[in-house]
Amino acid sequence: MNLARALRLVSTGPERQALKAGEVDAVIDSASGNVFLLSQAKRALSSAGGEAANGLLAALPRQTYLRLLTEMELVPLTRGQVLYQPGERIQHVYFPNDAVVSLLAVLELKALEVCLVGREGMVGIPLVLGAERASARAMVQGTGTALRMKAASFRDELERCVPLQRELQRYAHVKLLQARQAAGCSRFHRVEERLAYWLLMAHDRTTASGLQLTHELLADMLGVRRVGVTNAAGELQRRGLIEYHRGDIRVRDRKGLEAAACSCYRTVKTLTG
Amino acid sequence: MGARQSMRLRLYVADGAPNSVLAVANLAAICKAHLRYLFKLEIIDVLKFPLRALADGVLVTPHLAKLSPAPAAKIVGNLNDTASVLHALGIKP
Numbered sequence: 001m002n003l004a005r006a007l008r009l010v011s012t013g014p015e016r017q018a019l020k021a022g023e024v025d026a027v028i029d030s031a032s033g034n035v036f037l038l039s040q041a042k043r044a045l046s047s048a049g050g051e052a053a054n055g056l057l058a059a060l061p062r063q064t065y066l067r068l069l070t071e072m073e074l075v076p077l078t079r080g081q082v083l084y085q086p087g088e089r090i091q092h093v094y095f096p097n098d099a100v101v102s103l104l105a106v107l108e109l110k111a112l113e114v115c116l117v118g119r120e121g122m123v124g125i126p127l128v129l130g131a132e133r134a135s136a137r138a139m140v141q142g143t144g145t146a147l148r149m150k151a152a153s154f155r156d157e158l159e160r161c162v163p164l165q166r167e168l169q170r171y172a173h174v175k176l177l178q179a180r181q182a183a184g185c186s187r188f189h190r191v192e193e194r195l196a197y198w199l200l201m202a203h204d205r206t207t208a209s210g211l212q213l214t215h216e217l218l219a220d221m222l223g224v225r226r227v228g229v230t231n232a233a234g235e236l237q238r239r240g241l242i243e244y245h246r247g248d249i250r251v252r253d254r255k256g257l258e259a260a261a262c263s264c265y266r267t268v269k270t271l272t273g
Numbered sequence: 274m275g276a277r278q279s280m281r282l283r284l285y286v287a288d289g290a291p292n293s294v295l296a297v298a299n300l301a302a303i304c305k306a307h308l309r310y311l312f313k314l315e316i317i318d319v320l321k322f323p324l325r326a327l328a329d330g331v332l333v334t335p336h337l338a339k340l341s342p343a344p345a346a347k348i349v350g351n352l353n354d355t356a357s358v359l360h361a362l363g364i365k366p
Contacts, residue, residue: 014349015333023350024333025290026319033327035319041290053289070301074294097291145291147298 053097055120072147084134093124099144103136113221118205192232193262281340288318292351296335299352
């Protein structure tokens with residue numbers, strides 16, 4: 001249901017105010033008793049089936065999830081926002097709902113992307129492994145929301161909550177595998193294959209089909225020059241796999257893109273099962 | 274000072290939707306900080322129990338109802354504004 005229709009059902013009072021402020025998820029028709037979800041809430045739920053939108057949280061027992069929720073706050077993350085710099089003490093961990101965060105290894109003035117974190121993961125893994133400081137730059141790549149928890153509360157929960165420990169150790173292991181794969185990938189695979197791989201990883205982590213990415217950003221992500229990205233993106237577009245317009249990339253042919261990506265995509269998928 | 278009466282609250286949500294998630298988290302934080310254990314909270318998912326919402330005259334979610342002690346109050350929205358929630362519930366910060 002769109003906002004205009006919802007506003008027709010709710011004509012006065014604090015309900016209308018909240019609706020206009022974007023603070024409402026559902027509207028109940030007082031004549032029929034039907035519940036209408038607003039479009040935005042529907043999108044969030046369709047990926048979550050009414051459970052936690054974040055995969056790690058959704059895998060926890062319901063009671064554990066609900067308890068953790070009391071320690072968390074939902075925060076908007078906007079593209080370009082930096083959550084941590086390397087060496088900084090970690091203040092919060094983030095469980096993205098629909099936001100996408102990239103972790104970058106910073107070497108002198110250059111930054112190279114190590115991995116992407118979306119609704120399948122968590123930002124703040126050093127805390128799981130007993131470290132207190134960030135080892136990479138965490139920068140928001142796709143605007144959206146995340147559930148955020150204070151580092152101190154997170155450490156307390158991790159100590160007493162076995163399901164959370166188990167889930168996060170498994171996730172940390174997956175991240176290590178991915179980093180190892182990425183090291184080989186950047187050395188041995190062609191830019192076009194790596195771009196396809198990166199786009200698939202990004203596509204897996206967002207609910208929307210469009211991604212806002214500039215050539216500069218992609219060049220930084222892949223550690224290549226801009227012209228390399230232009231050529232690779234042009235080639236993928238020519239083959240009808242993606243559509244690229246002013247920094248807005250849409251995946252047109254997902255299967256085709258998988259075939260065009262380097263073997264890393266399949267390897268990581270298989271390893272992480 | 275006499276024993277404080279426990280506050281009865283009912284929160285209507287669309288379970289899993291962003292504003293509802295936010296409302297649950299915000300309310301939990303407010304209860305923890307300001308009410309300690311002196312509250313009873315019932316959370317109703319209108320997606321599962323739409324008739325409860327209809328019977329109680331709830332038009333949108335999230336919707337927080339303070340049932341007792343009097344005066345009754347309702348607050349609509351994601352409860353982000355702690356000061357106005359406290360004010361509506363009659364709690365001195």
